[in-house]
Amino acid sequence: MSELRYEGRVAIVTGAGHGLGRQHALELAGRGAKVVVNDLGGDRSGAGASAGPAQDVVEEIKKNGGEAVANPDNVATVEGAQAIVQTALDAFGKIDIVVNNAGILRDRSFKNMTPEEFDGVIAVHLRGSFLVASAAWAHLREQGYGRIVNTSSPAGLFGNFGQANYSTAKMGLVGFTKTLAHEGRKYGIKANAIAPVAWTRMTEDLLPAANADALGVDKVTPLVAYLVHESNEASGEVYTVGGGRVARILVAEGPGWGKKGDLSVEDIRDNWEAINAAEPHTVPANVGEQMGPLIQHLGS
Numbered sequence: 001m002s003e004l005r006y007e008g009r010v011a012i013v014t015g016a017g018h019g020l021g022r023q024h025a026l027e028l029a030g031r032g033a034k035v036v037v038n039d040l041g042g043d044r045s046g047a048g049a050s051a052g053p054a055q056d057v058v059e060e061i062k063k064n065g066g067e068a069v070a071n072p073d074n075v076a077t078v079e080g081a082q083a084i085v086q087t088a089l090d091a092f093g094k095i096d097i098v099v100n101n102a103g104i105l106r107d108r109s110f111k112n113m114t115p116e117e118f119d120g121v122i123a124v125h126l127r128g129s130f131l132v133a134s135a136a137w138a139h140l141r142e143q144g145y146g147r148i149v150n151t152s153s154p155a156g157l158f159g160n161f162g163q164a165n166y167s168t169a170k171m172g173l174v175g176f177t178k179t180l181a182h183e184g185r186k187y188g189i190k191a192n193a194i195a196p197v198a199w200t201r202m203t204e205d206l207l208p209a210a211n212a213d214a215l216g217v218d219k220v221t222p223l224v225a226y227l228v229h230e231s232n233e234a235s236g237e238v239y240t241v242g243g244g245r246v247a248r249i250l251v252a253e254g255p256g257w258g259k260k261g262d263l264s265v266e267d268i269r270d271n272w273e274a275i276n277a278a279e280p281h282t283v284p285a286n287v288g289e290q291m292g293p294l295i296q297h298l299g300s
């Protein structure tokens with residue numbers, strides 16, 4: 001089979017100074033894409049800033065014979081997001097691919113989480129992904145082509161102790177991704193999300209050190225690269241990926257239970273088992289499909 005290449009494509013990868021984003025940028029550039037390496041260069045909590053990490057990755061790409069430019073802006077501000085997109089336009093004349101990857105952690109048990117800790121994490125992951133995609137959207141629409149990958153997390157999909165802020169942002173990105181997929185369909189824009197597990201500075205004190213190599217960032221990037229390739233047909237999907245394993249995450253609905261006429265609290269109690277049944281389930285592709293069983297119920 002032929003190699004997947006990205007010649008003629010321009011990619012923005014946010015938070016590409018370290019970890020997963022760095023690997024995405026190296027891989028795409030190594031396969032012919034021109035890459036904007038964005039990174040604010042702060043610490044794991046988002047404190048501080050430095051142009052160094054993005055610049056270092058650009059130098060690495062160039063040393064390998066690739067093309068890239070650095071951008072040190074903050075994805076969480078309107079000006080920053082616009083500047084990231086403008087960097088791509090100035091350097092390479094267009095944008096084809098957006099990988100929203102930048103992220104920070106401000107973990108705290110919910111009891112102790114402050115509004116500032118909540119807002120700060122939402123701002124980078126959720127608002128930042130919105131702002132960068134939003135700044136790129138008109139260009140993608142106009143050219144009738146685009147590929148977007150948003151970075152969700154198992155913590156968002158399933159919840160995780162101490163991460164009320166982070167999991168809210170990460171599940172928010174699932175809804176965001178699915179809506180972009182719907183709105184982008186007629187413009188050739190495909191949007192998907194990943195829920196990765198990898199050994200990075202974000203997880204080095206959370207994952208067992210013995211698994212550092214097995215959970216390398218290189219075991220996640222191939223999925224991202226595939227999703228942003230022109231041959232990818234998937235859109236609106238979420239995939240969990242780590243250690244070389246990839247699986248589709250489903251937002252599914254059980255068979256449900258219903259009755260006509262009045263509905264009482266006791267009806268709910270008495271049919272709790274049927275309400276909670278998971279099989280047979282459906283995986284609605286949009287709200288219209290999700291309404292199907294309700295419409296059938298009303299009409300039956």
Ligand code: NAD
Pocket residue numbers: 014015016017018019020021038039040041042043044046053073074075076101102103104124125128151152153154195196197198199200201202203
């Ligand atoms: P990382 O800390 O190595 O990389 C995150 C990068 O984002 C850093 O280089 C940081 O400087 C940059 N960044 C932070 N705030 C920024 C901002 N406002 N503007 C621009 N850049 C900014 O962590 P990572 O593990 O590589 O995380 C990458 C993404 O993957 C994050 O969105 C993270 O939430 C997600 N994720 C990672 C894991 C994992 O197991 N590593 C699991 C689930 C989700």
